[in-house]
Amino acid sequence: MEKFITLxxxxxxxxxxxxxxxxxxxxxxxxATSKEGFGDNxxxxxxxxKNNTPIASFVLNNPTYQGQILVAGKNFGSGSSREHAxxxxxxxxxxxxxxxxxxxxxxxxxxNNFVLPVVVSEPFLAEIFESLSxxxxxxxxxxxxxxxxxxxxxxxxESFFINPYKKDCFINGLDDIDYxxxxxxxxxxxxxxxx
Amino acid sequence: xxxxxxxxxxxxxxxxxxxxxxxxxxxDRMYCHEVTSPQAFDGMRKRGLKVFRPEQITCMPDxxxxxxxxxxxxxxxISKKQVDTLTKNALDFGLTHYQMGHEKNGIIHVVGPENGLxxxxxxxxCGDSHTSTHGALGAVAFGxxxxxxxxxxxxxxxxxxxxxxxxxxxxxxxxxxxxxxxLALYVIAKVTTGGATGYFVEYAGEAIEAxxxxxxxxxxxxxxxxxxxxxxxxxxxxxxxxxxxxEFAPKGEEWEKAVxxxxxxxxxxxxxxxxxxxxxxxxxxxxxxxxxxxxxGMGINDSIPSLDSxxxxxxxxxxxxxxxxxxxxxxxxxxxxxxxVFLGSCTNGRIEDFRIFADYVKGKKKADNIxxxxxxxxxxxxxxxxxxxxxxxxxxxxxxxxxxxxxxxxAMNDDKVPAGKYAVSTSNRNFEGRQGPGARTILAGPLVAAxxxxxxxxxxxxx
Ligand code: SF4
Numbered sequence: 001m002e003k004f005i006t007l008x009x010x011x012x013x014x015x016x017x018x019x020x021x022x023x024x025x026x027x028x029x030x031x032a033t034s035k036e037g038f039g040d041n042x043x044x045x046x047x048x049x050k051n052n053t054p055i056a057s058f059v060l061n062n063p064t065y066q067g068q069i070l071v072a073g074k075n076f077g078s079g080s081s082r083e084h085a086x087x088x089x090x091x092x093x094x095x096x097x098x099x100x101x102x103x104x105x106x107x108x109x110x111x112n113n114f115v116l117p118v119v120v121s122e123p124f125l126a127e128i129f130e131s132l133s134x135x136x137x138x139x140x141x142x143x144x145x146x147x148x149x150x151x152x153x154x155x156x157x158e159s160f161f162i163n164p165y166k167k168d169c170f171i172n173g174l175d176d177i178d179y180x181x182x183x184x185x186x187x188x189x190x191x192x193x194x195x
Numbered sequence: 196x197x198x199x200x201x202x203x204x205x206x207x208x209x210x211x212x213x214x215x216x217x218x219x220x221x222x223d224r225m226y227c228h229e230v231t232s233p234q235a236f237d238g239m240r241k242r243g244l245k246v247f248r249p250e251q252i253t254c255m256p257d258x259x260x261x262x263x264x265x266x267x268x269x270x271x272x273i274s275k276k277q278v279d280t281l282t283k284n285a286l287d288f289g290l291t292h293y294q295m296g297h298e299k300n301g302i303i304h305v306v307g308p309e310n311g312l313x314x315x316x317x318x319x320x321c322g323d324s325h326t327s328t329h330g331a332l333g334a335v336a337f338g339x340x341x342x343x344x345x346x347x348x349x350x351x352x353x354x355x356x357x358x359x360x361x362x363x364x365x366x367x368x369x370x371x372x373x374x375x376x377x378l379a380l381y382v383i384a385k386v387t388t389g390g391a392t393g394y395f396v397e398y399a400g401e402a403i404e405a406x407x408x409x410x411x412x413x414x415x416x417x418x419x420x421x422x423x424x425x426x427x428x429x430x431x432x433x434x435x436x437x438x439x440x441x442e443f444a445p446k447g448e449e450w451e452k453a454v455x456x457x458x459x460x461x462x463x464x465x466x467x468x469x470x471x472x473x474x475x476x477x478x479x480x481x482x483x484x485x486x487x488x489x490x491x492g493m494g495i496n497d498s499i500p501s502l503d504s505x506x507x508x509x510x511x512x513x514x515x516x517x518x519x520x521x522x523x524x525x526x527x528x529x530x531x532x533x534x535x536v537f538l539g540s541c542t543n544g545r546i547e548d549f550r551i552f553a554d555y556v557k558g559k560k561k562a563d564n565i566x567x568x569x570x571x572x573x574x575x576x577x578x579x580x581x582x583x584x585x586x587x588x589x590x591x592x593x594x595x596x597x598x599x600x601x602x603x604x605x606a607m608n609d610d611k612v613p614a615g616k617y618a619v620s621t622s623n624r625n626f627e628g629r630q631g632p633g634a635r636t637i638l639a640g641p642l643v644a645a646x647x648x649x650x651x652x653x654x655x656x657x658x
Contacts, residue, residue, distance in 0.1 A: 017512040018488050019211045022626040027605040029261065031273040033233035033420075035282050045628050050614070073512065075389035078422060078488070082231060082326040083340035093455060104392055104424055105324060108405055111338035122508070163356065165216025165581065176342070177242070180350040183211065187350055188246075190221055 004062075004114065004170045006154070007095055008141040010067035012059055015129050018080035019072055021106065025088040037085050039091025064136045071098045071140075073130050076117075077106025086113045096142050098149065100125045111166055112176065118142060118149050118160045127151060144170060199360050201395045204335045204460070208318045210352055217354040219571035222251070223317040225347045226303045227279040229256040229288070230607070231322030234372065235345035236284040236655040246288045248351045253312060254285045255293040257302045258389055259607050262597035264569050265296050274608065288348070301573020301599040304328040304541035307413060309575050311441030315430040315457040317382065320347060324540050326425070326621065327418040331411035332438070333430030333460050335395070358424040359469035361394040362462070365402035367476040375410035376543055376621065376640030379417040380482035380492040384472060388490030390423030394470065396463060402476035403428060408437035409547040416542045420489035429461040445510040475571065477657035479654060484625045485517040485528055490495050491625070495655050500526040519627055521615075521633050528653050531549065535618035536648040537630070538568045538641060540604035543621035544572025546579045548550070548641040553585040555645035556657060564649030568610055569594055570602040596647070606631045619647040 030042040046058050054061040070089065076099040077085060086109040093113060100122045102110075110117045112193065120128075131138050132154035138153040144167065150157040162170075169175065198206070204390045210219045227235075232254070239246070246252065259274040269275040278295060283294035293299040298308060307313040315333035320326060322344045329336035339447045343353045360635050363382060369375075382407035394417050396417070398411075406414065411428050418426030418433060428434075435454055438444045502524045513524075538544070538552050549571065561567060569589065571577040577599060580586050586596055603610040604622035606629070612618045614633025621644050622629075625636035637653065646656035 015511065016515065017509055018487065018490075020624075020626045022605075026628050027258075027607050027630070030230050030276050030607065033277060035234050035238070045632055050632065073508075075392070075422070078388060078392075079324065079339055079419075079624060081326075081338035081340060082323060083234075083322075086340070101392065102388060103389065103422055105338055105340060108343070108355075110590065111630050112340060112342035124506075126379055163216050165213045174600075176354050177238070177349055179213075180346055180352055180354070181217065181244075183352070184247075184350065187210055187221070187352060194207075 004095065004116065004144055006143045006145070007068060008136055008139050009069045009130060010139055011046070011069050011071050011128070012061060012065045012067055013129060013132050014070060014072040015141065017073035018075045018078055020081055021077060021082050021085040022139065024077065024085040025082065026108060027035065030082060030084050035087045037091065038088035039093065042088040042092045068094055069096045069098060069140050070094045071125070074099060074101040076102050078103040080107070081105045083109045083113070086110045086115055090115050098125070098128070098140065102143070114170060116142065116144065116170065120158050120160065122158070124151070124158050199462040199466045199468060199545050200333070200397055200427060200460055201335060201360050204316055204318065205357065205371040208335070217356045218354050220318060221352055222320050222347050222353060224312060224319045225252045225344070226307060226319070226321040227254040227281070227344065228258055228286055228303055228321070228323060230258045230278045231278065231341050232284065232344055233280045234341050235322070235348055236288065238345040239288070244349050246290065246348050249289045249457040251351060252348070253291045253293070254281055254519050255300050255306060256281050256295055258601045258605065260295050260611055261601050261603045261608050262568070265598045268407055271568070298574050299336065300602055302415065302541045303632070305544055305572030305576065307575060308332060309441065311438055311444030314438065314444065314459055315434060320353060324419045327423070328412050328428035330418065330425050331408065331415040332434055333427060333457065335425060335427065337425040342549070357510060358395040359393055360397065360470040361391060361423070361472070362397045362398035362399055362472040364471070365398070365474060365476050366400050368405065368481060369402055369476045372640055372642060373479050374640035375413045377482040378476065379414045379481055380484065380489070380638060381479045383417060383421045383489050384482070385474065385490040386421045386590070388420065388473070388488045389422040391418070394423050396426040398426060398428050404431065407547060408433055409545045412545065413542055414479060417489070420623060426433045427652040430457045436633055442648030454580040459614060481640065481643050483653060485520065485522055485623060487568060487625055487627050488516070488518055489623065489625060489638060491516065492638065495653065496529055498527050499524055505610065515632060529655065531653050532617070532651060533619050533620050533637065533647055533653060534565055534616040535612050536565060536644050537570070537603040537620040537622060538644050539572065539620055540622035541601055542573060543625045543641050544570060544576065546576050547583055549576065549580050549620065551641045553588045555642060556592040556594065556649055557588050559592055559649045561648055565648070565651045567594055567648045568597060568603055570597045571599045573599050603630050605629060610638045619644050619653065
């Protein structure tokens with residue numbers, strides 16, 4: 001995994017609340033048996049009409065907005081546990097999703113795929129959308145080491161939370177399975193003690 | 196230290212805690228279905244690993260399977276491949292597998308409890324958000340992603356940060372004609388679709404204690420629809436008598452020992468929850484949803500909120516949602532025509548749901564010009580429907596039974612509601628496109644579904 005320390009990028013805005021995982025990747029695209037290719041169907045039904053023609057008004061079809069950071073309204077990723085949602089977001093090329101609130105399972109899934117969910121306050125989120133309405137090319141800077149996110153348009157920063165273990169995983173490109181496998185003896189001891 | 200029921204189960208499953216990090220939680224049972232497991236098994240192969248505790252894992256396909264002609268191969272080649280992949284993975288890794296058509300096949304969250312695979316005090320996971328269902332037996336059960344499925348295959352553990360605890364008390368008694376689905380939709384409407392995010396919920400109070408096991412399964416199933424990690428109910432005599440004699444439940448002396456242990460599974464008097472809310476069962480009417488998330492619910496006779504009653508920040512989403520549904524702010528949806536009815540899913544695909552539906556339609560006729568899908572949650576439910584003669588009642592009223600599976604709940608198979616059409620559905624999600632691209636879903640309980648199936652309209656079943 002590519003290590004993540006800081007990222008400055010332009011933004012793709014999605015100022016909609018309660019974006020659920022069925023919108024991120026509809027169920028009919030969950031039939032694959034690998035993790036590849038889901039980015040093509042990210043937000044499928046908002047992005048394409050029923051003849052598979054791109055819907056011009058949807059943000060992913062608007063060349064004005066591009067970047068590795070998706071900024072969405074509150075309660076992003078609610079609904080199903082499908083990790084395909086995280087694969088779609090990662091596959092499309094996003095490395096950070098910013099919102100004022102994330103659904104739990106989505107947050108875990110995103111982190112397990114090295115997509116960083118950054119929780120900001122509602123005023124901070126509103127200001128990002130406001131700055132964007134004035135200039136579509138503004139950037140955000142996410143500094144994982146310092147745990148800060150900066151709206152480069154107005155220079156305002158906020159700090160965000162990530163637990164130190166996960167932060168370490170991101171910075172060093174490690175995954176949970178390696179760690180758990182190193183704990184096998186302890187797991188066996190736990191099982192024995194229980195019986 | 197006084198503990199909540201959740202704390203008691205969680206604490207006895209902690210293997211280790213990473214410093215300032217998540218908990219390494221031991222998992223007693225995992226269920227796998229065909230959609231969220233292939234990449235996990237792939238990962239195991241790539242790492243050259245064996246499944247650590249195969250006897251604690253049960254697999255079955257449910258999402259993709261057709262609900263007619265299950266005796267023939269699946270027509271859609273991609274669905275077939277996914278279902279076949281599960282068969283191969285279960286075989287290669289030595290896991291129990293109830294393949295399509297097996298007498299124990301069905302929707303995982305229906306099959307687990309009815310076979311006594313899900314038991315009080317357990318930790319349970321599945322790559323499926325409605326794993327919360329199993330909490331009704333007094334267990335900590337929650338949905339996980341595919342990377343986490345791989346963790347459990349490899350080590351029988353997952354990493355989780357400890358959720359906060361919430362108790363939802365429902366005092367008083369439910370009114371006649373109000374089902375546990377209505378209760379759950381009411382709670383979600385009050386708490387909102389993200390209102391319990393970060394929490395594990397315990398349902399308590401007189402109205403919850405009075406619910407049958409199946410009704411509790413419906414309530415816990417819907418916990419995720421308000422964002423909760425899971426939901427549970429303290430096990431009691433209703434739980435024990437439901438489980439007694441089920442195939443994988445403990446037997447004989449083991450049973451006695453287990454019950455003695457399970458009786459301790461309740462929140463201590465005075466245990467403190469991070470959040471506590473109380474509702475009165477008497478305030479609950481039959482419920483319907485009018486929008487595109489399960490929190491957009493109301494009493495069947497109520498009106499959709501007006502635009503000015505909605506927060507400014509939420510107005511864009513509210514308008515978008517109503518546009519999708521073809522409804523207007525402030526209007527009633529009672530009496531509006533519908534096109535489809537779906538009885539089934541892990542929310543309302545159990546025998547009691549079929550009894551409620553059959554009881555209502557008995558002696559009446561299915562409305563013309565609507566399509567009704569009645570899909571049992573498992574082959575065991577199907578068998579019971581036939582044993583009780585409910586199938587005859589349904590046929591006489593003009594309905595047909597289909598074969599078990601997730602079906603129109605998420606429309607991965609052919610059971611898709613066409614674009615623009617309205618479906619009264621006993622499932623759990625009314626998201627845009629959930630029941631097929633462009634489909635419009637009105638979530639409701641089995642009784643409201645029965646009334647709609649007979650009139651072809653949104654109808655109050657109490658009249
Ligand atoms: S019935 Fe619906 S909610 Fe339940 S497991 Fe199947 S698809 Fe998921």
